[in-house]
Amino acid sequence: MTSTVPAEPATALTELTVSEASAQIRAGSLSCSALLEAHLERIDAVDGRVKAFVYIDRDALRKEAALLDAEAAAGKFRGPLHGVTVGLKDVFHVSGMPTLAQSKASDPKLREQDSTIAARFRAAGALILGKLETTEFAASLSQPITRNPWNLEHNPGGSSSGSGAAVGARMVMAAIGTQTGGSNNRPAAYNGVSGFIASYGRISRSGLHANSWSYDHPGIIARSVEDLALCFSVIGGPDEADTTTIPTQAPPAELNSAGVRAPRIGVFREFYEPLAEPEMTACVDAAAAKFVTAGAEVHDVAMPASFALASTVSRLIGAAEKSVVHAGRMAAGPDRFGDNVRRSNLAGTLVPATYYLHAQRIRRKVVDDMKALFDTCDLILLPTAPGPAPKGDYTGDPVFLTPWTVMGYPGVNIPGGLSSDGLPLGLQMVAPPMSDYELLQNAAWCQSVLGVLPPPPLN
Amino acid sequence: MRLHPAVTKEEATEWLTTQAKASWGEERLPELQENIDAIAEAMAIISAVELPDDLEPLFP
Numbered sequence: 001m002t003s004t005v006p007a008e009p010a011t012a013l014t015e016l017t018v019s020e021a022s023a024q025i026r027a028g029s030l031s032c033s034a035l036l037e038a039h040l041e042r043i044d045a046v047d048g049r050v051k052a053f054v055y056i057d058r059d060a061l062r063k064e065a066a067l068l069d070a071e072a073a074a075g076k077f078r079g080p081l082h083g084v085t086v087g088l089k090d091v092f093h094v095s096g097m098p099t100l101a102q103s104k105a106s107d108p109k110l111r112e113q114d115s116t117i118a119a120r121f122r123a124a125g126a127l128i129l130g131k132l133e134t135t136e137f138a139a140s141l142s143q144p145i146t147r148n149p150w151n152l153e154h155n156p157g158g159s160s161s162g163s164g165a166a167v168g169a170r171m172v173m174a175a176i177g178t179q180t181g182g183s184n185n186r187p188a189a190y191n192g193v194s195g196f197i198a199s200y201g202r203i204s205r206s207g208l209h210a211n212s213w214s215y216d217h218p219g220i221i222a223r224s225v226e227d228l229a230l231c232f233s234v235i236g237g238p239d240e241a242d243t244t245t246i247p248t249q250a251p252p253a254e255l256n257s258a259g260v261r262a263p264r265i266g267v268f269r270e271f272y273e274p275l276a277e278p279e280m281t282a283c284v285d286a287a288a289a290k291f292v293t294a295g296a297e298v299h300d301v302a303m304p305a306s307f308a309l310a311s312t313v314s315r316l317i318g319a320a321e322k323s324v325v326h327a328g329r330m331a332a333g334p335d336r337f338g339d340n341v342r343r344s345n346l347a348g349t350l351v352p353a354t355y356y357l358h359a360q361r362i363r364r365k366v367v368d369d370m371k372a373l374f375d376t377c378d379l380i381l382l383p384t385a386p387g388p389a390p391k392g393d394y395t396g397d398p399v400f401l402t403p404w405t406v407m408g409y410p411g412v413n414i415p416g417g418l419s420s421d422g423l424p425l426g427l428q429m430v431a432p433p434m435s436d437y438e439l440l441q442n443a444a445w446c447q448s449v450l451g452v453l454p455p456p457p458l459n
Numbered sequence: 460m461r462l463h464p465a466v467t468k469e470e471a472t473e474w475l476t477t478q479a480k481a482s483w484g485e486e487r488l489p490e491l492q493e494n495i496d497a498i499a500e501a502m503a504i505i506s507a508v509e510l511p512d513d514l515e516p517l518f519p
Contacts, residue, residue, distance in 0.1 A: 214518060
């Protein structure tokens with residue numbers, strides 16, 4: 001396993017983090033147009049191979065960047081992301097752009113209003129570069145078009161395949177994905193970048209093509225944990241258009257990590273060790289050793305018996321909800337769906353209501369049982385995936401992510417190093433619901449200990 | 460389909476297959492078999508889980 005490298009100031013514009021670019025634009029040392037052109041050049045250079053973008057309108061982007069530059073020259077900044085480039089998974093509506101969700105059942109001529117996330121990004125000054133590839137309707141059952149920038153023969157993970165690969169390949173500074181099982185943080189892990197899922201209800205789903213209502217989490221992918229926090233501060237918080245949002249404002253953008261004490265870390269070894277590849281287990285052990293050296297308290301934590309039920313609960317609830325989400329489109333023509341998604345939609349209609357409700361009761365028990373784990377630790381550490389990105393069409397195993405998604409717990413992925421094949425290995429950190437800010441603070445502390453990965457060797 | 464006493468995977472498979480035939484036609488059964496198996500297995504597992512009567516479902 002190759003180690004990560006200490007973070008160093010970026011030189012090329014596409015190597016800037018969101019925080020760095022934002023500061024330079026505000027200081028007048030970087031123009032929004034120059035930052036945009038650097039990303040468009042990067043897209044031209046690599047996206048023919050990576051295939052992360054579905055939709056991009058260069059003329060409209062150049063006009064918008066010029067407008068942002070004019071505002072900046074007049075001392076007017078829309079918000080903390082003024083001129084920063086972002087992308088959205090192609091299951092979120094963005095005005096002026098189609099939402100295809102990688103499905104033949106979508107209408108390519110239809111244009112919807114901005115999703116809440118897109119609107120909040122725009123209000124903060126972000127430049128929405130375009131739409132990013134997804135698997136069909138964000139179901140990991142289908143194969144992604146996108147390839148992994150670390151090795152094009154390998155999968156970028158899914159379903160947020162374009163979001164992970166675009167950030168990993170430096171085509172965009174931050175991207176939005178979704179996670180219904182493991183669809184945001186697994187692509188973040190496989191592409192060597194950072195990913196974040198907030199507690200369920202802290203980021204609005206309004207304007208998102210649903211996959212499974214009670215599991216769908218919008219997620220953020222960026223290069224650093226600081227950037228995740230900055231984006232979360234912009235897009236998080238209550239939204240009248242999504243009644244499941246929690247009436248608590250998003251936390252501040254600044255993590256103030258300097259004053260944070262080293263965290264108490266619980267290693268969830270009993271759960272992951274039988275399922276992880278040896279190289280992945282070694283990656284967690286190496287990271288834990290570095291955290292101890294840096295002052296963290298690290299100990300193993302036991303797995304509550306009910307935790308093992310989380311994936312089963314997910315299978316049943318997910319099957320039922322997905323079949324209802326797609327019922328109208330299925331009635332209009334089931335053969336417009338790919339084979340795996342069509343079969344899932346048909347079979348999901350068979351789940352009895354009594355079983356759906358019983359699964360939701362078990363879900364509550366798992367959530368309640370897990371809270372006690374955090375009496376002795378601030379975060380739980382485990383791999384994000386059993387190993388590095390697989391070859392071919394398989395998007396990878398969400399086994400280490402799905403239980404937390406079921407429970408609505410917040411989770412972060414940070415890079416832990418490279419495999420012997422030169423592919424990124426991801427470390428997952430999880431905390432109790434509504435402790436998103438503390439989780440991001442602690443994850444930033446961990447990232448400061450481990451460093452970040454260099455760019456993928458695409459050139 | 461009863462919830463308790465717990466169902467076996469075989470019972471759940473038989474029930475789901477009957478429902479699938481009625482809903483989607485016999486010609487769809489072969490392509491649905493893998494999904495039916497997965498749902499039947501999940502039904503068997505969760506029907507064996509006993510919970511306190513006052514535990515309410517979680518709808519986030």
